[in-house]
Amino acid sequence: MKLYRAHVLVCGGAGCISTGCKAVLDRFTNEIKAHNLEEEVHVVETGCIGTCDLGPVILIYPEGVFYKEVSPDDVQEIVEEHLIKGRIVNRLLYEQPASGGQIPYYDEIDFFRKQKRIALRNVGIINPEVIEEYIARDGYFALGKVLTKYTPEQVIQEIKDSGLRGRGGAGFPTGMKWEFTRKAPGDKKYVVCNADEGDPGAFMDRSILEGDPHSVIEAMAIAGYAVGANQGFVYVRAEYPLAVQRLENAIEKARAFGMLGKNILGTDFSFDLEIRVGAGAFVCGEETALLASIEGKRGEPRPKPPFPASQGLWGKPTLINNVETFANIPAIINNGAEWFRQIGTEKSPGTKVFALAGKVNNTGLVEVPMGTTLREIIFELGGGIPNHKRFKAAQTGGPSGGCLTEKHLDEPIDYESLLAAGSMMGSGGLIVMDEDNCMVDVARFFLEFTQDESCGKCTPCRIGTKRMLEILIRITQGKGEEKDLELLEELAQTIKVSALCGLGQSAPNPVLSTIQNFRDEYLAHIRDKKCPAKVCRALLQYSINSELCRGCGICARECPEKAISGEPKKPYHINQEACIKCGVCLEKCPFDAISLT
Amino acid sequence: MTETCCQRFSEKQYQELDEVIAQYQGKPGGLIPVLHRAQLIFGYLPKEVQIRVAEGLNVPLSEVYGVITFYSFFSQQPRGRYTIGVCLGTACYVKGAAEIVEALEEELEVKVGETTANGDFTLMVTRCVGACGLAPVLTIGEDVYGRLTADKIPEVLKRYQGTAE
Ligand SMILES: Cc1cc2nc3c(=O)[nH]c(=O)nc-3n(C[C@H](O)[C@H](O)[C@H](O)COP(=O)(O)O)c2cc1C
Ligand code: SF4
Numbered sequence: 046m047k048l049y050r051a052h053v054l055v056c057g058g059a060g061c062i063s064t065g066c067k068a069v070l071d072r073f074t075n076e077i078k079a080h081n082l083e084e085e086v087h088v089v090e091t092g093c094i095g096t097c098d099l100g101p102v103i104l105i106y107p108e109g110v111f112y113k114e115v116s117p118d119d120v121q122e123i124v125e126e127h128l129i130k131g132r133i134v135n136r137l138l139y140e141q142p143a144s145g146g147q148i149p150y151y152d153e154i155d156f157f158r159k160q161k162r163i164a165l166r167n168v169g170i171i172n173p174e175v176i177e178e179y180i181a182r183d184g185y186f187a188l189g190k191v192l193t194k195y196t197p198e199q200v201i202q203e204i205k206d207s208g209l210r211g212r213g214g215a216g217f218p219t220g221m222k223w224e225f226t227r228k229a230p231g232d233k234k235y236v237v238c239n240a241d242e243g244d245p246g247a248f249m250d251r252s253i254l255e256g257d258p259h260s261v262i263e264a265m266a267i268a269g270y271a272v273g274a275n276q277g278f279v280y281v282r283a284e285y286p287l288a289v290q291r292l293e294n295a296i297e298k299a300r301a302f303g304m305l306g307k308n309i310l311g312t313d314f315s316f317d318l319e320i321r322v323g324a325g326a327f328v329c330g331e332e333t334a335l336l337a338s339i340e341g342k343r344g345e346p347r348p349k350p351p352f353p354a355s356q357g358l359w360g361k362p363t364l365i366n367n368v369e370t371f372a373n374i375p376a377i378i379n380n381g382a383e384w385f386r387q388i389g390t391e392k393s394p395g396t397k398v399f400a401l402a403g404k405v406n407n408t409g410l411v412e413v414p415m416g417t418t419l420r421e422i423i424f425e426l427g428g429g430i431p432n433h434k435r436f437k438a439a440q441t442g443g444p445s446g447g448c449l450t451e452k453h454l455d456e457p458i459d460y461e462s463l464l465a466a467g468s469m470m471g472s473g474g475l476i477v478m479d480e481d482n483c484m485v486d487v488a489r490f491f492l493e494f495t496q497d498e499s500c501g502k503c504t505p506c507r508i509g510t511k512r513m514l515e516i517l518i519r520i521t522q523g524k525g526e527e528k529d530l531e532l533l534e535e536l537a538q539t540i541k542v543s544a545l546c547g548l549g550q551s552a553p554n555p556v557l558s559t560i561q562n563f564r565d566e567y568l569a570h571i572r573d574k575k576c577p578a579k580v581c582r583a584l585l586q587y588s589i590n591s592e593l594c595r596g597c598g599i600c601a602r603e604c605p606e607k608a609i610s611g612e613p614k615k616p617y618h619i620n621q622e623a624c625i626k627c628g629v630c631l632e633k634c635p636f637d638a639i640s641l642t
Numbered sequence: 643m644t645e646t647c648c649q650r651f652s653e654k655q656y657q658e659l660d661e662v663i664a665q666y667q668g669k670p671g672g673l674i675p676v677l678h679r680a681q682l683i684f685g686y687l688p689k690e691v692q693i694r695v696a697e698g699l700n701v702p703l704s705e706v707y708g709v710i711t712f713y714s715f716f717s718q719q720p721r722g723r724y725t726i727g728v729c730l731g732t733a734c735y736v737k738g739a740a741e742i743v744e745a746l747e748e749e750l751e752v753k754v755g756e757t758t759a760n761g762d763f764t765l766m767v768t769r770c771v772g773a774c775g776l777a778p779v780l781t782i783g784e785d786v787y788g789r790l791t792a793d794k795i796p797e798v799l800k801r802y803q804g805t806a807e
């Protein structure tokens with residue numbers, strides 16, 4: 046491979062594309078040409094570097110300098126100052142949220158320094174469209190290794206020994222699943238990758254597919270060899286067009302390089318992949334629904350057993366794993382089960398990727414060893430809560446999960462500890478909420494989501510969640526009664542035990558978890574008809590502070606309902622009966638005399 | 643001639659559809675990929691397209707209809723030139739996506755699910771487009787806009803207004 050004096054990594058992840066990284070990339074190519082640096086400096090378009098809200102972001106090696114919010118107009122300066130004169134461009138450096146101090150180097154920024162990247166090992170580092178870059182970082186080495194040196198049983202043993210558990214939600218031991226599928230009788234078997242990523246607020250699978258698609262392809266081929274399958278499917282959600290495109294490209298390249306197709310790497314093992322694009326149904330993330338969807342049917346779940354390992358796609362034994370689970374496989378084969386076990390906790394070895402979002406300074410993707418505490422993730426990697434607000438809760442497990450509060454901040458996170466805290470790992474979405482988020486409203490939000498996404502096949506889920514949602518809406522409108530809490534809990538238990546699939550069974554979790562941790566907030570809505578976080582509009586009142594009001598009358602003129610009255614130069618007054626809470630008066634008052642309480 | 647007449651679409655569009663159908667004929671699980679392509683070709687999936695797909699793939703029309711109504715991505719109504727999808731995923735919701743929806747409804751004078759009178763925009767909500775770090779987020783076609791506030795909406799829309807070919 047050609048040697049360059051410097052590498053410029055321009056993030057080409059979906060986040061940075063939306064903030065204009067393509068133009069930055071083009072400008073780099075042009076400027077480098079204009080300065081005759083083509084032989085010295087190599088520009089690489091990578092997948093998501095992880096700090097999407099600072100985009101477009103770039104990294105310059107060998108020094109490892111990280112620049113944020115780079116615009117095309119900054120490029121000339123970076124080329125002339127940094128690449129030619131060796132001087133760092135200070136104004137584009139990362140700033141520490143707490144102190145405002147600048148940190149030039151990637152590996153000194155807490156957000157990156159505290160990570161341990163296994164599943165994301167290549168994401169943000171290589172160009173996902175160039176298979177040679179993957180190969181240069183030991184890509185397809187694991188596939189070669191298993192095909193020439195391991196029996197399928199040895200591959201399965203290695204994965205079992207590693208203790209890897211499914212990253213798609215439930216944490217089922219991956220090696221065991223592979224073994225079940227291998228042992229299931231059947232002439233034809235399939236390997237399926239679940240890239241439906243339904244948890245709203247999680248985007249690690251997207252990032253892996255966009256930033257390092259070959260790691261998933263390689264792992265699926267290894268899985269095919271281990272379980273005895275020659276055909277695989279990747280089921281990607283329709284909302285991820287870029288992931289589909291990069292994966293398509295990678296599959297073609299892999300075929301051209303003999304890593305997919307007939308007689309892979311000259312052995313007698315053959316394996317090929319097809320992509321199937323979802324069509325906007327959350328329930329299709331559930332494995333039996335997903336298989337129905339690949340078969341071209343309505344994506345409705347069916348009872349288990351039989352599990353897909355014995356009766357999956359078209360009734361054949363089928364191995365189904367999540368994207369992140371697969372991305373770990375080549376690293377485990379290359380470095381050994383022992384190495385993997387040393388990372389993370391005893392029961393949950395390895396790392397987990399979290400999508401850090403919501404009210405936190407550094408949003409983005411972080412991969413940390415299992416057992417890292419919530420405090421480390423939110424306050425060290427995440428840089429704490431913006432605008433000096435107070436941390437209130439972190440939601441994990443999406444619509445199936447629950448919230449963690451201050452008292453959980455120092456718990457090491459793994460599958461078990463999250464369950465014990467009344468939440469779950471889920472796919473790794475971690476949404477941080479501050480004092481301005483109302484937990485009753487959040488519970489309502491999740492229930493509305495599951496209600497919307499319920500496939501309607503079973504009554505507890507279809508009707509039960511609807512009843513629960515109605516009660517929650519009542520509470521947020523100030524029409525709740527104290528017995529509503531009991532009613533919610535009762536309904537929740539019934540739905541949990543009687544719904545057909547995981548969607549229904551876990552739908553009540555966000556409600557139960559918020560009632561458990563924020564009972565007072567529910568009671569404030571019910572008894573005092575107040576929303577302490579000032580979110581539930583029906584419970585808020587606009588009022589005029591008579592000390593601040595100068596009697597200018599602007600609010601009265603602007604109010605669409607003529608709900609404000611008064612005499613010039615004297616404090617005005619709002620007629621609450623007539624007020625529709627549009628907020629116009631608050632916006633227009635030049636003296637900030639109107640407030641929402 | 644009534645609105646629903648079969649002359650709505652060109653022979654070329656049907657030809658394209660037939661080619662897609664031929665690709666998937668006899669292959670199991672081809673219905674959803676064919677519908678995806680059909681929606682790209684026609685913009686939506688009206689009855690006559692459903693019939694063509696059912697006959698081409700040799701599946702009952704009721705099954706085609708059942709699949710289309712199950713998946714929110716498939717539409718039986720024509721959509722505007724651009725579909726706006728406001729993300730109402732968790733990350734966007736806690737960062738005020740509901741206000742973005744309100745601002746759009748006001749600006750475009752439509753409700754969610756409707757198309758503007760001039761046929762420019764259809765307003766939809768989506769559940770997470772995977773750009774949660776930039777919440778709140780909306781998509782227009784394949785473009786993603788992040789870190790939104792209600793007052794940025796008119797500026798974003800302006801890029802698409804009056805761009806009809
Ligand atoms: C309602 C529902 C939605 C799910 N969504 C996803 C998803 O988006 N991605 C995923 O990998 N698994 C999802 N799962 C879990 C899958 O059913 C399955 O357990 C998983 O794909 C297995 O892979 P793993 O063992 O590698 O985790 C979902 C489950 C339920 C009940
Ligand atoms: S605009 Fe403000 S100061 Fe003037 S009357 Fe209204 S509340 Fe009072």
Ligand code: SF4
Pocket residue numbers: 587603604605606607608609619623624625626627628629630631
């Ligand atoms: S919130 Fe709207 S309706 Fe109510 S008083 Fe103010 S301007 Fe009038």
Ligand code: FES
Pocket residue numbers: 056057058059060061062092093094095096097098100102409
């Ligand atoms: S997309 Fe660029 S950092 Fe995530």
Ligand code: FES
Pocket residue numbers: 245246247729730731732733734735769770771772773774775777778779
């Ligand atoms: S929640 Fe809106 S992009 Fe993920």
